[in-house]
Amino acid sequence: MTAPALVLVSYAFGHPMDLVFGHPLELMAIAGSAFVVNSIALDGETTWFEGVMLVAVYVLLALAFFFATAA
Numbered sequence: 001m002t003a004p005a006l007v008l009v010s011y012a013f014g015h016p017m018d019l020v021f022g023h024p025l026e027l028m029a030i031a032g033s034a035f036v037v038n039s040i041a042l043d044g045e046t047t048w049f050e051g052v053m054l055v056a057v058y059v060l061l062a063l064a065f066f067f068a069t070a071a
Contacts, residue, residue, distance in 0.1 A: 025068050027062050 010017035015030060016057050021027045026040045 023068065025064060029064070033057065033061070 007017050007019060036054065040046065040054065
């Protein structure tokens with residue numbers, strides 16, 4: 001919901017933004033993070049270990065983008 005709204009608002013500021021993914025890693029990161037958050041939030045309660053798993057996913061994505069753009 002936020003991304004389409006930002007695309008529409010970007011035209012008002014004069015800097016149009018699009019939702020074109022230039023690298024397959026970007027699309028996999030969005031799909032993977034949506035899957036992980038959905039699977040953790042599905043039961044309605046969280047534990048400290050699930051929080052650690054979310055932080056681990058964030059670190060792995062950061063490393064993947066760091067090394068994918070460094071090449």
